[in-house]
Amino acid sequence: xxxxxxxxxxxxxxxxxxxxxxxxxxxxxxxxxxxxxxxxxxxxxxxxxxxxxxxxxxxxxxxxxxxxxxxxxxxxxxxxxxxxxxxxxxxxxxxxxxxxxxxxxxxxxxxxxxxxxxxxxxxxxxxxxxxxxxxxxxxxxxxxxxxxxxxxxxxxxxxxxxxxxxxxxxxxxxxxxxxxxxxxxxxxxxxxxxxxxx
Numbered sequence: 001x002x003x004x005x006x007x008x009x010x011x012x013x014x015x016x017x018x019x020x021x022x023x024x025x026x027x028x029x030x031x032x033x034x035x036x037x038x039x040x041x042x043x044x045x046x047x048x049x050x051x052x053x054x055x056x057x058x059x060x061x062x063x064x065x066x067x068x069x070x071x072x073x074x075x076x077x078x079x080x081x082x083x084x085x086x087x088x089x090x091x092x093x094x095x096x097x098x099x100x101x102x103x104x105x106x107x108x109x110x111x112x113x114x115x116x117x118x119x120x121x122x123x124x125x126x127x128x129x130x131x132x133x134x135x136x137x138x139x140x141x142x143x144x145x146x147x148x149x150x151x152x153x154x155x156x157x158x159x160x161x162x163x164x165x166x167x168x169x170x171x172x173x174x175x176x177x178x179x180x181x182x183x184x185x186x187x188x189x190x191x192x193x194x195x196x197x198x
Contacts, residue, residue, distance in 0.1 A: 053123045053148025059091040061101040062151040071180035078176045101152040107171045113158025120151040
């Protein structure tokens with residue numbers, strides 16, 4: 001495992017970078033963290049293993065959906081003010097992760113017209129904030145320390161009329177509004193959310 005010290009409970013719920021010795025790489029003109037070996041593990045870490053996530057972490061998939069203009073789909077949470085994120089959700093036991101990503105995308109956004117482009121080569125793990133850990137574990141009947149996410153990149157191939165924040169009706173809606181944002185805007189949004197949480 002490798003990682004850097006990032007404080008927060010998810011990529012979009014806010015993450016503060018502290019003492020991070022990560023190398024930055026470019027993807028669509030946006031710098032992304034690339035974890036290095038021998039960096040102390042802390043609140044968020046990355047596992048370069050293709051195997052499952054570390055013990056004690058709930059399997060989760062994250063979806064980066066891009067449109068033909070290379071803008072990223074983001075949506076604001078209903079019950080967490082001023083919080084925007086990409087679709088994400090838990091993977092069922094034994095479920096193929098790519099299929100889980102498509103299922104979560106459909107459940108949360110109604111989108112079924114998406115072409116798989118890439119899968120992150122590592123798991124990103126984070127610990128639940130103390131305030132919500134017990135609440136989530138009671139709801140799920142589990143004892144997770146946090147979540148391990150595997151991220152997937154999909155290209156949106158449908159019409160915007162397909163996007164429906166009520167999802168496919170199988171789950172309770174999570175989002176109240178959505179927008180397409182440039183990668184730089186998404187990074188800036190994460191920074192603004194992080195600052196508001198400090």
